[in-house]
Amino acid sequence: xxxxxxxxxxxxxxxxxxxxxxxxxxxxxxxxxxxxxxxxxxxxxxxxxxxxxxxxxxxxxxxxxxxxxxxxxxxxxxxxxxxxxxxxxxxxxxxxxxxxxxxxxxxxxxxxxxxxxxxxxxxxxxxxxxxxxxxxxxxxxxxxxxxxxxxxxxxxxxxxxxxxxxxxxxxxxxxxxxxxxxxxxxxxxxxxxxxxxxxxxxxxxxxxxxxxxxxxxxxxxxxxxxxxxxxxxxxxxxxxxxxxxxxxxxxxxxxxxxxxxxxxxxxxxxxxxxxxxxxxxxxxxxxxxxxxxxxxxxxxxxxxxxxxxxxxxxxxxxxxxxxxxxxxxxxxxxx
Amino acid sequence: xxxxxxxxxxxxxxxxxxxxxxxxxxxxxxxxxxxxxxxxxxxxxxxxxxxxxxxxxxxxxxxxxxxxxxxxxxxxxxxxxxxxxxxxxxxxxxxxxxxxxxxxxxxxxxxxxxxxxxxxxxxxxxxxxxxxxxxxxxxxxxxxxxxxxxxxxxxxxxxxxxxxxxxxxxxxxxxxxxxxxxxxxxxxxxxxxxxxxxxxxxxxxxxxxxxxxxxxxxxxxxxxxxxxxxxxxxxxxxxxxxxxxxxxxxxxxxxxxxxxxxxxxxxxxxxxxxxxxxxxxxxxxxxxxxxxxxxxxxxxxxxxxxxxxxxxxxxxxxxxxxxxxxxxxxxxxxx
Numbered sequence: 001x002x003x004x005x006x007x008x009x010x011x012x013x014x015x016x017x018x019x020x021x022x023x024x025x026x027x028x029x030x031x032x033x034x035x036x037x038x039x040x041x042x043x044x045x046x047x048x049x050x051x052x053x054x055x056x057x058x059x060x061x062x063x064x065x066x067x068x069x070x071x072x073x074x075x076x077x078x079x080x081x082x083x084x085x086x087x088x089x090x091x092x093x094x095x096x097x098x099x100x101x102x103x104x105x106x107x108x109x110x111x112x113x114x115x116x117x118x119x120x121x122x123x124x125x126x127x128x129x130x131x132x133x134x135x136x137x138x139x140x141x142x143x144x145x146x147x148x149x150x151x152x153x154x155x156x157x158x159x160x161x162x163x164x165x166x167x168x169x170x171x172x173x174x175x176x177x178x179x180x181x182x183x184x185x186x187x188x189x190x191x192x193x194x195x196x197x198x199x200x201x202x203x204x205x206x207x208x209x210x211x212x213x214x215x216x217x218x219x220x221x222x223x224x225x226x227x228x229x230x231x232x233x234x235x236x237x238x239x240x241x242x243x244x245x246x247x248x249x250x251x252x253x254x255x256x257x258x259x260x261x262x263x264x265x266x267x268x269x270x271x272x273x274x275x276x277x278x279x280x281x282x283x284x285x286x287x288x289x290x291x292x293x294x295x296x297x298x299x300x301x302x303x304x305x306x307x308x309x310x311x312x313x314x315x316x317x318x319x320x321x322x323x324x325x326x327x328x329x330x331x332x333x334x335x
Numbered sequence: 336x337x338x339x340x341x342x343x344x345x346x347x348x349x350x351x352x353x354x355x356x357x358x359x360x361x362x363x364x365x366x367x368x369x370x371x372x373x374x375x376x377x378x379x380x381x382x383x384x385x386x387x388x389x390x391x392x393x394x395x396x397x398x399x400x401x402x403x404x405x406x407x408x409x410x411x412x413x414x415x416x417x418x419x420x421x422x423x424x425x426x427x428x429x430x431x432x433x434x435x436x437x438x439x440x441x442x443x444x445x446x447x448x449x450x451x452x453x454x455x456x457x458x459x460x461x462x463x464x465x466x467x468x469x470x471x472x473x474x475x476x477x478x479x480x481x482x483x484x485x486x487x488x489x490x491x492x493x494x495x496x497x498x499x500x501x502x503x504x505x506x507x508x509x510x511x512x513x514x515x516x517x518x519x520x521x522x523x524x525x526x527x528x529x530x531x532x533x534x535x536x537x538x539x540x541x542x543x544x545x546x547x548x549x550x551x552x553x554x555x556x557x558x559x560x561x562x563x564x565x566x567x568x569x570x571x572x573x574x575x576x577x578x579x580x581x582x583x584x585x586x587x588x589x590x591x592x593x594x595x596x597x598x599x600x601x602x603x604x605x606x607x608x609x610x611x612x613x614x615x616x617x618x619x620x621x622x623x624x625x626x627x628x629x630x631x632x633x634x635x636x637x638x639x640x641x642x643x644x645x646x647x648x649x650x651x652x653x654x655x656x657x658x659x660x661x662x663x664x665x666x667x668x669x670x
Contacts, residue, residue, distance in 0.1 A: 001336075001463035004414075008438055010464040051655055079339075080523055087649065088423040090443045094526060094647035094660050103343055103523035104662060105451065106647075108425045108441040116440065120455065127462035128336035129345040129521075147651075186464075188415055188438035191429060312429035312441075314422065316482075320386055325429050327439060 002126050006220025008188040008213075015182040016122040016174045018333070019073075019132075022066035023290030024059045025168035025282075028141065028274075032267040037290035038168070039066045045142055045167050053087060056140035056167075059282075060085070060096035063169035063289070064136055071173040078102045078173075079130025082117040084109060085138045085281055088147065092138050096169075102134075110310030111206075111235050112189060113137040114170055114285040115329035118306075119186040121174050122331075131176050138169035139280030148199070148315055161201040163237045163263060163279035164272075170285025172293070181296040181304075185332035187217040191312065192326045199318045203240020203263075203276060206309035209326030210236060211247040213307055217330045218253070225253050229301045232292065233328070234284030234308020235263035237277030262287035262308070284308035296335040306331045337461050341555025343523040343548075350517040351457040351509045353668070354408075354467075357401035358625030359394045360503035360617075363476065363609075367602040372625035373503070374401045380477055380502050388422060391475035391502075394617075395420070395431035398504035398624070399471055406508040413437045413508075414465025417452040419444065420473045420616055423482065427473050431504075437469075445645030446541075446570050447524060448472040449505055449620040450664035453641075454521040456509050457666075466511050473504035474615030483534070483650055496536040498572045498598060498614035499607075505620025507628070516631040516639075520667035522552040526647065527661045534653045538575020538598075538611060541644035544661030545571060546582040548642055552665045553588065560588050564636045567627065568663070569619030569643020570598035572612030597622035597643070619643035631670040639668045 003011040022039040030041040040062060049055040060083070068075070081100065084107040085092040097104055105124075109116035114137045121133035142152055144165040150156040174183070192212045196205040210233050218224065225231065236244055241261040248255040262284045263277035288306055295301040307330035313322070338346040357374040365376040375397060384390040395418070403410070416435065419442040420427040432439055440459075444451035449472045456468035477487055479500040485491040509518070527547045531540035545568050553559065560566065571579055576596040583590040597619045598612035623641055630636040642665035648657070 004463060004465065008414075010462075013463075053651055053655065054657075079343075084441075084443060086424070088651065089421070089445065089647065089649040091647065091649045091652045091657075095652070095657065098526040098528050098660055101525065103525045105455065105523070106419075106443040106662075108419060108443045110424065120440065123459055123462050123464055127345075127458050128339060128348075129458055130339065188440070190436065190438045191433040193433050312424065312426065314424040314426045316388055316423065317426045317430070320388065322389075322426075322430065325433055 008216050009220035010186050012122060012126045012184060014126045014176060015184050016125040017178045017180045017182055019173045019175045019178045019180045020067050020070035021172040021289035021293045022063045023170050023286035024063045025286055029168055031272060034266050034291045037294055052140055052143035052146060056092045056138050056143050057096040060092055060136060060138035060169040063171040064134055067171040067173050073132060075100060077132045079133055080105055080124060081134045082107055082121040083136040084113045086144055109327060110312055111281050112308045112310030112327055112329050113281045114288055115306060115308050115331050118331050119329050122183045122186060125174055125176050133174045134171055135174055136171035137281040137285045139165050139282040141165040141167045144280060158275055159200040161239050161276050163202060163276045164274040165280035166266060166278050166282040166286060168282045168286045170282060170289030172289055181333050181335045183331055184334050185221060187213055187330040189213055189327040189329040193323050196324050202279060202311050203237040204243060205311050205324035206326040207236055207240040207243040207247060209328040210244050210307060210309045213328040213330050215251055228258060228303045228305045231259045231305045233261045235279040236261045236309060237263040237279060239276045299335060302335045304333045306333060343551050344555035345521050347457060347461045347519060349461045349511060350519050351460040352513045352515045352517055354508045354510045354513045354515045355402050355405035356507035356624035356628045357398045358505050358621035359398045360621055364503055366607060369601055369626045372629055387475055387478035387481060391427045391473050391478050392431040395427055395471060395473035395504040398506040399469055402506040402508050408467060410435060410437060412467045414468055415440055415459060416469045417442055417456045418471040419448045421479055444662060445647055446614060446616050447643045447645030447662055447664050448616045449623055450641060450643050450666050453666050454664050457518045457521060460509055460511050468509045469506055470509055471506035472616040472620045474500050474617040476500040476502045479615060493610055494535040495610055496574050497610045498537060498612050499609040500615035501601060501613050501617040501621060503617045503621045505617060505624030507624055516668045516670045518666055519669050520556060522548055522665040524548055524662040524664040528658050531659050537614060537646050538572040539578055540646050540659035541661040542571050542575040542578040542582060544663040545579050545642060545644045548663040548665050550586055563593060563638045563640045566594045566640045568596045570614040571596045571644060572598040572614060574611045634670060637670045641666045641668060
């Protein structure tokens with residue numbers, strides 16, 4: 001049995017192992033600061049497809065294929081693929097994985113999906129339901145702009161607080177045993193609504209949810225900020241990151257040294273026109289499955305707390321004047 | 336530890352208990368065959384709201400509130416709400432549950448969501464991660480027509496194979512112990528693609544996925560069709576139900592006696608203009624959480640295999656000519 005710790009956290013009795021992972025990206029990602037940590041960079045974001053949507057599926061499908069090749073498992077060993085994305089009805093996931101002929105658990109956590117899929121996969125492995133799982137997610141700048149904002153052809157101006165959706169996918173192969181970093185704890189996310197309605201300032205909408213999950217994680221586990229080499233949010237970007245540091249300080253937690261955000265890490269702000277940084281499910285997905293996993297495997301990072309955030313909204317709810325709701329799941333990993 | 340059985344099934348070591356459940360519905364449901372099994376019927380589908388979307392959230396929110404009142408639990412005991420719906424980015428769920436201030440696992444399984452949410456909640460309870468969970472889902476005829484087909488005002492003609500999306504919600508409170516029917520087994524769903532592209536014939540698109548899950552459930556568990564008092568699909572409707580019976584027969588399984596479909600049960604086809612029957616996440620959700628749970632608790636039903644199906648598609652994928660993908664999760668319940 002896994003051990004319930006506090007209000008929202010579990011300590012896994014059989015810590016699932018992240019056997020391998022892979023990150024795919026496109027042109028913008030190839031020009032960013034973490035380009036060398038991607039497994040595959042395809043310059044053309046359309047990748048020989050007819051639509052942005054099918055291209056996004058292709059980035060996801062190939063991240064899974066590469067992660068599986070690295071793990072050296074047989075497909076029949078995969079008990080379940082846990083995945084979700086930003087497209088309406090999570091279709092990037094459905095069409096990416098259909099030809100693998102493995103069970104699917106579709107999840108929706110917006111840009112927190114990489115952690116939600118890892119959390120669900122870990123629980124299913126630790127419970128004994130399955131032996132191996134794939135946790136994955138994707139996003140695509142062009143499909144996201146088309147669906148959530150305006151078609152690219154419209155050439156709309158972006159506000160300074162707007163972020164750039166990462167094109168690509170992160171996929172991780174998790175197992176009950178084997179070599180690799182272990183997932184020791186997971187903290188569930190709770191919706192936090194602070195009344196933010198600006199769809200061009202997701203960092204501000206999501207930062208309070210990140211803070212809520214952090215406070216609960218430390219309270220539940222009795223751990224301190226300094227127990228981690230790195231605490232990592234998903235795509236708060238430069239605006240949300242600053243807010244998070246300030247809110248954590250107000251709660252007596254010093255996030256000034258060992259905390260960073262994938263949205264601030266992935267692109268080169270000085271050279272790239274990405275405004276407040278990276279965003280999208282693939283932001284946390286690719287940075288974790290590429291950059292962070294390499295550092296965990298090399299031993300450069302030993303203890304990481306990975307806590308991407310999601311904004312639970314749709315164009316319909318925004319246009320109807322509803323608030324943007326935030327959520328954040330946290331995963332504690334030991335190298 | 337839960338016991339992995341065969342390829343896609345688990346036998347829970349600590350069978351989670353369905354403590355209570357509730358079903359909410361609207362006018363069409365109040366005129367159907369199962370009207371007396373609903374906990375709340377609100378004639379106005381807009382329910383004093385300004386939009387169909389916020390009304391759908393209200394049906395979901397109230398199903399959860401009623402189920403919780405019946406279960407007599409304190410909100411602080413709920414470790415997690417597992418829910419999803421058909422709205423883009425699953426916003427019915429997010430806005431329905433935000434004020435409960437409990438953790439959320441957002442899932443997306445289209446109209447199979449009631450079983451996916453119960454399967455995930457059961458695994459989290461059985462693993463020890465949480466003690467109590469709410470599994471829920473919703474749909475709304477008007478929000479679904481608006482989003483997936485045409486606005487109601489357009490007055491589009493419906494084809495004979497089209498189904499009527501159920502307005503309402505089903506919610507169940509699951510616990511590690513207590514009085515109520517137990518979830519003994521769960522079989523994961525796998526995407527089945529048979530090349531169906533007609534968005535007005537979901538039954539045909541989903542029936543093969545139901546058959547695939549049934550075959551695997553019986554193979555994995557060694558059980559027979561006759562081991563269940565009732566085998567229940569979610570919203571195949573009259574077209575899909577007939578297909579399912581035929582496909583099962585081709586696989587040597589006799590589904591002619593103890594099998595039914597929620598989409599064929601909920602409305603009164605002779606009096607109501609519902610074409611091929613009911614559909615939507617709330618079809619399986621309300622029929623299970625209302626009608627079936629009452630029979631399980633009274634002892635009229637002892638062993639039920641609940642296996643709703645989902646069609647993984649969006650208007651975008653349909654308009655781009657992609658196939659409609661089917662998936663089905665199965666839950667074995669003992670009264």
